[in-house]
Amino acid sequence: MIKLLADNPLLLLFIVAAVGYPLGRIRIMGNSLGVAAVLFAGLAVGAVDPGLKLPEIIYVLGLVLFVYTVGLSSGADFIASLRQEGFRTNLLVISILVLATVLAAATHLLFGFRGTMAAGIFAGSLTNTPALAAALETIKGMSEAHLHSRLVSEPVVGYSIAYPMGVVGSLLAISIFQKIWRVDYAAEARELKKYGACGEQLQNMTIKVTNPESGEAVIDELSNRYGWGVVFGRFKHNGKVNVATGETRLQPGDLVVAVGEAEELATVCGFLGEKNEKSLPDDRSEFYYRRIFVSNQDAVGIPLKELNIGKSFGAVVTRVRRGDTDFLPTPEMVLELGDRVRVLANRGRMGAVTKFFGDSYHAVSEVDILTFGLGLAMGLLLGIVPFPLPGGITLKLGFAGGPLIVALVLGAVERTGPMVWRLPYSANQTLRQIGLTMFLAGIGTRAGYGFVSTLAKGDGLLVFTVGAAITATCAVLTLWVGHRLLKIPMSILTGILAGLMTQPAVLGFSQEQTRNNLPTIGYAAVYPVATITKILCAQLLLSTVPLY
Secondary structure, eight states: OHHHHHHOHHHHHHHHHHHHHHHHTOOBTTBOOGGGHHHHHHHHHHHHOTTOOOOHHHHHHHHHHHHHHHHHHHHHHHHHHHHTTHHHHHHHHHHHHHHHHHHHHHHHHHHOOOHHHHHHHHHHHTTOHHHHHHHHHHHHHHSOGGGHHHHHHHHHHHHHHHHHHHHHHHHHHHHHHHHHTTOOHHHHHHHTGGGOOOSOOOEEEEEEEOOGGGGGSOHHHHHHHHTOOOEEEEEEETTEEEEOOTTOOOOTTOEEEEEEOHHHHHHHHHHHEEEOSSOOOOOTTTEEEEEEEBOOGGGSSSBHHHHOHHHHHSOEEEEEEETTEEEOOOTTOBOOTTOEEEEEEEGGGHHHHHHHHBOOHHHHTSOOHHHHHHHHHHHHHHHTOEEEETTTEEEEOHHHHHHHHHHHHHHHHOEETTEEOSOOHHHHHHHHHHHHHHHHHHHHHHHHHHHHHHHHTTOHHHHHHHHHHHHHHHHHHHHHIIIIISOOOHHHHHHHHHHHTTOHHHHHHHHHHHSSSHHHHHHHHHHHHHHHHHHHHHHHHHHHSOOO
8 A cells, every 4th residue: 555655646645635634624622724734644644654755846836826826816905005004014024023033043052953943943833834845945955965855854844843833822822812901803893994894794775865965966976075885776766766876966855775884874874864664676677686707807907997887887886795705896996707796787788797797607717827827937937036145145035935926916916908817716716725735745745754753752842842932922922012012903913913824724713703804904914924024034044054
């Protein structure tokens, strides 16, 4: 059996994935390892025999797919965060990560750890696989070929031992501090409406217009003047139902349907008039609404206000569903391939509207190989460019940093002429999961034998303790400085910690605690900078701490 698996790496890959993935879904105290459990399955398999290891190309390809898809989906949010309050939060994250690097380097002086083990502890305590990959790549460039196998296994061993506490330690820090500070997440959510959707379900409300001032301006002017976060659908005037557009002027006696969160709807209703207990009749004989898949590339990468569907089709988009979340459309919102838009239009124009958006499930399941391949090629080229630093040190972004930076730029740009850089949501998620699985299975099997050897020699407990200390220091400082000194709301700060740790499990836990989507604001704001900083710090660590 061992020989069969050793001679058939693809069979070995899928067995490790099939064993590890379900293990990652097992919840202990409300938390699970997720896809990271594939790493431990790989370690277990690799520990059986030194010949049970996957080829290097498997984990390299997996890493490239993972970081590139993450960058594409995070680019726009990252750029937006820099325009808002992202500078100080990213400065906080960089400072904490530099401190973690110093602590990891100190393990050489205190405990005699080589640079390879220190780099693994650094990546594991901060739960960052791209940093580990950068360390492995750097080691190969700095050492002799016959030493690659031994030296490359040590960072993975350190990473594997430190990783579990990297996750658990962050969760414990959030749990402890939110109790000490008696955080009221619901109150924070009410004060942070400027960040948009807070996890509340969108609702419909039929409003009877009674305020004479309602007719002094068109809907767009009223919305801008009072900052309304709602979308208007149908309205009834003089017994006739029509679609409400930005140019519609409401008059006393009209009935209008608004879509939004409950609190926003109450505000709009308070100005316009009163809630009509009887909904506007849902007569689909003339006006029709339906969910449409966005699969036409001409409709993506462009703000909704520039699509002009109101003027072109007399239609209005009332909701946008991305993944499992409904968003209220805004004039500046940019649609992505795979979005589902809820459109209200005249029945006779619905066919034209559907054709404009595409509505092809098959199309949104495909990947544009031209833009996907070109983007990855640019990222890989950037990764091999050497960047000289003071002191004679030369750094490369590598297979992790190069594709990530290019993907962030392309994700923010959205499209260049007819070329759409972003992937459909479902395709992005699928490629990301496959890539991460390949990477974790690859490095796990290649380090399994060394992992067991380290534990057998008794160094495992020391590595675990050092990793836990680095995790605790970073988590506590991030929360204390962020909340007490920078006055960042805990709802967002827990997401910042998750982004600093580049750990989806911490983000999921944060969302469970806050019961809203505010942690994703902090996560998206710092995740790219945290990833790139860790990649660079891992390489600096290896350049300053001896490998032998």
